[in-house]
Amino acid sequence: MDPEVHSLTGAYVCHALEPAELEAFERHLARCPTCVQEVAELQETAALLASAAAQTPPPRLKAAVDARIAVTRQIPPVVSHEPARQADRRPRRRWFTALGWGLAAGLAAVVAVLGVRLNDQQNQIDQARQRSTAISTLLAAPDVHAESVNVSTGGNGRVLVSRSRDEAAITVSGLSRLAPGKVYQLWMMGPSGARSGGVVPVTAEAFDSVLAHGLGDARTIGLTVEPAGGSAQPTTEPVMLLPMPA
Ligand SMILES: [Zn+2]
Numbered sequence: 001m002d003p004e005v006h007s008l009t010g011a012y013v014c015h016a017l018e019p020a021e022l023e024a025f026e027r028h029l030a031r032c033p034t035c036v037q038e039v040a041e042l043q044e045t046a047a048l049l050a051s052a053a054a055q056t057p058p059p060r061l062k063a064a065v066d067a068r069i070a071v072t073r074q075i076p077p078v079v080s081h082e083p084a085r086q087a088d089r090r091p092r093r094r095w096f097t098a099l100g101w102g103l104a105a106g107l108a109a110v111v112a113v114l115g116v117r118l119n120d121q122q123n124q125i126d127q128a129r130q131r132s133t134a135i136s137t138l139l140a141a142p143d144v145h146a147e148s149v150n151v152s153t154g155g156n157g158r159v160l161v162s163r164s165r166d167e168a169a170i171t172v173s174g175l176s177r178l179a180p181g182k183v184y185q186l187w188m189m190g191p192s193g194a195r196s197g198g199v200v201p202v203t204a205e206a207f208d209s210v211l212a213h214g215l216g217d218a219r220t221i222g223l224t225v226e227p228a229g230g231s232a233q234p235t236t237e238p239v240m241l242l243p244m245p246a
Contacts, residue, residue, distance in 0.1 A: 005025060006032075006038075008021065009042055011139070011142075013039060041146035046139055138211075141162035141164055143163055144161070145162070146158065146159070149243070151175065152239045152240065155173060155175040157171075157221070157223065168212045169209055169212075182227065182228065183199045183230060184199070184200045185223070185224055186223055187238070188215060191219075194233060198230070199230040221242040222242075223239055
């Protein structure tokens, strides 16, 4: 069997094959169970990573909008302090002016809040787009490999790894919620020890996909439960150990 054909699984999954390559690969796929399995794993992992990347975190968005509302001036009450007799002289004009300013202030507040919200959503869309581009690039690497493993406290961890790109994309679904004051933290573990891959933001039951660059000598991705803010080194037994190919 041509070993180069085996390396086209990732490019096949992200539809990056030329028509001639595609035809040759599909012929190969018909008689290579290894590639069939690899393609299935890559497709499943890529779909999970992409859906994690597309998730919008409403709590963060709401917090940003609320914070903006708190510092935005509200519509002043439309009240006339003029005695009734004086108000008779030019009531309409004062009334219109007060209402005019109130409307302007109110509109300014709405525009400011909408601006923040749109800006925030655009940032999230940009981030999701950047992440899915990064995942597609990783998928197209000739040595891309998918691994999955169960998390001991519930859930399933998945990784796409490419040693040639020195990159991994990780996602975990079905995670149990933690007690307040506890966080999940990722670790790149190798002969020279454990390096933090960061505290992972858990929304609902899956965390956003994490892209790790500079894998170094790491052979395993670990997940531990740590005190809020994370630790410099793991302080508990990993609830997940995800092997990475050398
Ligand atoms: Zn094959």
